[in-house]
Amino acid sequence: MGHREDLLEGAKRCLLEKGFLRTTARDIVKESGTNLASIGYHYGSKDALLVQAYISLIEDVGEGFEPGLGREMTQPPGSPERFQEVWGAIIRTVPEARAIWLLSFELMFQDERISEVRKLLAEAQKAGRSGLVSLFREIPEADVDQESAETEGRFYMTLLNGLMVQWLFDPDSATTAEQLTEGLRRVVREAAKN
Structure with missing residues (x-):
């Protein structure tokens, strides 16, 4: 590895051990x-390097959103079953990625x-x-149009952040993928009545 990659890997380890600040x-x-x-030469600043390290860590977690163990998503895109399958895969990342999710909240609550x-x-x-839209719809991320990213993507991101708060705060009482899916089904049924 060169200095650029060494810095990125070192920054990732520091973030996980010490946090951003x-x-x-x-x-x-x-x-x-x-x-x-080397930091200035390759990244411009320590903060820019740490942001890149954080993004890399989050991307690694995102790869875990797939069901894993060589298994592809089995449920049809757009179905409630797919919704549940994806959220179940996301929730399963929490124990091993706890430090990364905590780091996310450290950054969110800075002034x-x-x-x-x-x-x-x-x-x-x-x-x-x-x-996230790509994952739920099973389309390449490059094919996600701006409107979908700004509507569905925001919806999924809001759910993701809320779920992570619950799972980090109290995993024993956190919402499961099954509960979230049943909630969605009920909301859709009520909306259909109007």
Whole structure:
């Protein structure tokens, strides 16, 4: 690996161990075996490097949203069964990705002290919305149109954030994929009456 990749891997380890706000440039350098000048040269700033490391960690978690164990999604896209299957796969990532989800909430609840970071993360969240639509509809992410990302993607992102709060706070009482799907079925039935 070169310095760029070493820095990214070191930054990921630092984020998982210390979080965003407590990680220093020196921590990253020590963990990556590089030097301080490499951060500026390859990423521009420590914060930009940490954002890239965070995005990489989230992308790794996102890969776990597939059912796993060599198994593809089995339920038809758009069906309640697919909805349940995807949320079940997402929930199964929580135990092993707990530190990453906690890091997400650390970043969400910061004020303007890290406005540059928030701006970069807002851009990454747009891609996340498209990724979620892709997963539920089983279409390539590049084929997700802007309107779908801005409507369905926001819906799924809102559910994702709410579920993660529950699963991080109290896994024993958190909403399951089955409960979430039954809730959706009931909401759709009530909406159909009007």
